[in-house]
Amino acid sequence: MIVLGIETSCDETSVAIVKKKNRFLLGDVLSENTLSQVKKHKKFGGVVPELASREHSNTIDYLVKKTLKESGLSLSEIDAFAATLGPGLLGGLIVGSNYAKTLALTTKKPFIAVNHLQGHILVTRMKRKIKFPFLCLLVSGGHTQMLLVRKYNDFKLIGETLDDAIGEAFDKVAKLMGYSYPGGPIIEKLALKAKKRVDFNLPEPLINSKNFNFSFSGIKTATRKIIGNSFDKKLKCELAKNFQDCVTNCLITKCSKAIDLYKKKERINSFVLAGGVASNKFIREKFINLCAKKSLQFIVPEQDLCVDNATMIAWAAIERLQINKKGDILDFEPKPRWALEKL
Ligand SMILES: Nc1ncnc2c1ncn2[C@@H]1O[C@H](COP(=O)(O)OP(=O)(O)OP(=O)(O)O)[C@@H](O)[C@H]1O
Ligand SMILES: [Mg+2]
Numbered sequence: 008m009i010v011l012g013i014e015t016s017c018d019e020t021s022v023a024i025v026k027k028k029n030r031f032l033l034g035d036v037l038s039e040n041t042l043s044q045v046k047k048h049k050k051f052g053g054v055v056p057e058l059a060s061r062e063h064s065n066t067i068d069y070l071v072k073k074t075l076k077e078s079g080l081s082l083s084e085i086d087a088f089a090a091t092l093g094p095g096l097l098g099g100l101i102v103g104s105n106y107a108k109t110l111a112l113t114t115k116k117p118f119i120a121v122n123h124l125q126g127h128i129l130v131t132r133m134k135r136k137i138k139f140p141f142l143c144l145l146v147s148g149g150h151t152q153m154l155l156v157r158k159y160n161d162f163k164l165i166g167e168t169l170d171d172a173i174g175e176a177f178d179k180v181a182k183l184m185g186y187s188y189p190g191g192p193i194i195e196k197l198a199l200k201a202k203k204r205v206d207f208n209l210p211e212p213l214i215n216s217k218n219f220n221f222s223f224s225g226i227k228t229a230t231r232k233i234i235g236n237s238f239d240k241k242l243k244c245e246l247a248k249n250f251q252d253c254v255t256n257c258l259i260t261k262c263s264k265a266i267d268l269y270k271k272k273e274r275i276n277s278f279v280l281a282g283g284v285a286s287n288k289f290i291r292e293k294f295i296n297l298c299a300k301k302s303l304q305f306i307v308p309e310q311d312l313c314v315d316n317a318t319m320i321a322w323a324a325i326e327r328l329q330i331n332k333k334g335d336i337l338d339f340e341p342k343p344r345w346a347l348e349k350l
Pocket of ligand 1: 283
């Protein structure tokens with residue numbers, strides 16, 4: 008089975024062709040191309056939705072043709088066409104989904120509507136076997152959710168952020184320090200250069216609460232106050248390290264409790280870390296240690312599969328087609344909000 012996937016939910020236009028291997032449910036990427044719009048949005052200090060959809064529509068045709076050519080396949084050899092239908096920016100979702108629908112219609116092949124978050128999570132199963140159910144922490148630019156994943160389309164939300172997503176907090180703190188989007192990789196690099204131990208006393212909201220929810224806006228506000236208060240710029244690496252330590256500790260503390268509960272309750276034996284923030288090496292290390300301590304298999308995608316990409320969209324479609332061969336209707340509407348529990 009070979010699927011062409013399209014991702015256009017934010018500021019990355021991405022097209023990938025993924026093939027399911029015959030004997031096991033694992034996959035190979037035949038070709039992938041991603042064009043980032045980061046430079047186009049830079050001067051505005053954030054993603055401008057109108058500009059993003061124009062860019063997607065300017066580049067999608069070129070990217071599909073290039074990706075097909077690199078795969079060595081013709082359009083008729085593709086078995087299904089998938090696109091992100093949400094959550095995300097409506098204009099971008101319309102561009103990508105209409106393109107995939109048109110390809111499906113003209114080739115008479117199934118069209119598959121994929122949830123972007125489902126893609127972030129399921130792509131971890133493309134290269135190795137991970138049995139359901141597993142526990143997953145999704146840490147991205149727009150989401151911070153702890154989920155019990157029972158099947159490819161059965162997700163139970165067990166905790167989430169009550170305010171900012173963790174990626175958003177990384178981005179905002181970097182912006183306060185004068186850096187541009189995306190701030191996460193910049194904070195990670197700064198933190199690595201921290202020389203001395205300075206304690207800025209950042210808060211750790213909800214860390215002792217009994218549920219599995221998170222809160223990051225207070226940490227960001229505390230950082231803003233520190234920066235606005237005759238901050239010695241020579242300490243920016245130490246501040247970045249404090250911030251990264253603090254948010255990581257919040258994640259680890261809550262996940263440790265969730266693992267204790269769900270290991271017994273649901274007999275999970277794997278823990279998956281997914282989403283853009285999962286490319287942070289410091290956070291990955293902490294989770295490797297946590298899972299080793301709890302005797303759980305730990306899985307995190309390769310770094311370029313953590314951030315937005317079309318491979319994860321094509322792969323999620325393959326998982327779905329394994330179980331349900333029927334495609335989605337062509338008037339399936341894009342959903343800017345689309346919770347994983349409502350698949
Ligand atoms: N090394 C890193 N450390 C911390 N954060 C990172 C790192 N690399 C990327 N990020 C963050 O990941 C986010 C982007 O991830 P992703 O592409 O999954 O988010 P998104 O698609 O914007 O949001 P969502 O998937 O929730 O819709 C940004 O907030 C970025 O700063
Ligand atoms: Mg994403």
